Amino acid sequence: MKAVIYARYSSDNQREESITAQIRACTEYAERNGHSIIKIYTDEAKSAQTDDRPGFLKMMSEIKGNLVKPDFLIVHKIDRFARNRYDSAFYKRELRKAGVLVQSVLEHLDDSPESIILESVLEGMAEYYSKNLAREVMKGMRETALKAKHTGGLPPLGFDVDKDKNYIINESEAPAVRMIFEMRDAGHGYNSIRDALHKHGYKTKLGKPFGKNSLHEILRNKKYIGTYVFNRSASKTPDGKRNNHLSKSPEEVIEIPNAIPAIIPENLFWRVQNKMNQNKKLRSTGGHKAKVVYLLSGLIWCGECGKRMVGSSSTYKTRVTRETRQRYYYLCNNADRTKTCINKKINKRTIEEYVINKLKQGIFSEEAMTGLAEKLYTHYSNIKKETAGEGDYLKKELDKVDRQIKNIVDAIAEGTVVIRAFAEKLKSLENEKTTLESRYQEWLIKQQEQIVSKEKILEVLNTYRQALNSDDPLVVKQVIERFVKDVKINTDTIEVNLMVSVHTTGGGGGS
Structure with a gap:
């Protein structure tokens, strides 16, 4: 293999x-x-x-x-x-x-x-x-922030940091910041500002040409009027992405006015903010439609022909108001493309709620979680017993390396070998010993500490249960993918197979 x-x-x-x-x-x-x-x-x-x-x-x-x-x-x-x-x-x-x-x-x-x-x-x-x-880590950074000191990373354009982590003005970069605000206040767009900066030879803090995002960040940064700001950007999404244009709630953000040197006047900053906010409203068209998340994609199958079922939608008009609305469902890929399967489409919300209820009953009820925690702890304990021999193996390897090192040291001490010839081998053995000792200590800690307990397993299962009730469909989908093996839709029945059965069968029921 x-x-x-x-x-x-x-x-x-x-x-x-x-x-x-x-x-x-x-x-x-x-x-x-x-x-x-x-x-x-x-x-x-x-x-x-x-x-x-x-x-x-x-x-x-x-x-x-x-x-x-x-x-x-x-x-x-x-x-x-x-x-x-x-x-x-x-x-x-x-x-x-x-x-x-x-x-x-x-x-x-x-x-x-x-x-x-x-x-x-x-x-x-x-x-x-x-x-x-x-x-x-955030606790320590907040303490630093409350003193209006730099908490790490690259300071904004126009600022440097002294040895005591205090912000100081970088006089060679500050003119670029003033130009950006003054041109934006005069009505210039990003492209015009970018061209002017390039003409004067100004670069970003990283020495690169300015882009629209970098200009936006500068224009929104209160540090330029002397207000120290920490922890403003919104947290990352479940897929690890961050939108720096979004901010956290005001109670989470630390703002200290007049805490650092100002590069531009306050009235200039707020005029620019008003203009940017007005432009944002003009560009707004009522908001983007939220992307529909099909919670069972990749897990739902047609029980009649065995092909995958996929998420789909169609539009319809209401009878009274004639308003256009969207209908979402899952349908058999085979029935849709080749018309060779008799299975019908199934309402998205109906089947997703059915599967979520199966999870709540089969895994996330109090009784089921207790049984599952017991089962997982037993399984973990058996695994731990199987790995007990790893310590003997590592100790044996350590003893072997120690003997080899001792033999070389003894030979050098007796003058029977040339030191230069064995120096590299000795260094290699010392490195190997360090690695083995590190692994052995890690194994000892793993054996001595109760890394996984029934209580800890129940805690984690509880977090999954809470996530199943989340308003974020991506979080709910994550739980479903963890605990549901597959869902099979027949013409008259629904079968939900969970990853592991506890006191239930893990199977489905009628539609």
């Missing part, structure tokens, strides 16, 4: 040797399981909270494009793959389509239903860890 390795370390684990240790552990895991490694992908100092990881995206592209054809993707731990459950579900589904299974060295999960759900629990815990870490 062929396999690829993915390894990364993030900004909260700034150890370059972490990559080496992960690759070594993954390689040994592959050898023990008879897999041959065909390629290794890495990302250094990248968070798994989003998919903005060049090595990871290259790996996905090459697998989907059949440039590499592995049977397995090996990671050191589940959280090396993704700490965001939405991304994790999406990419694992893409890998399954390509015939690739994800395997973790430290979490020995198989393809059983229990392992699939346990993996969701572990990913939920990893995401909790990541968000908790971000929250702790």
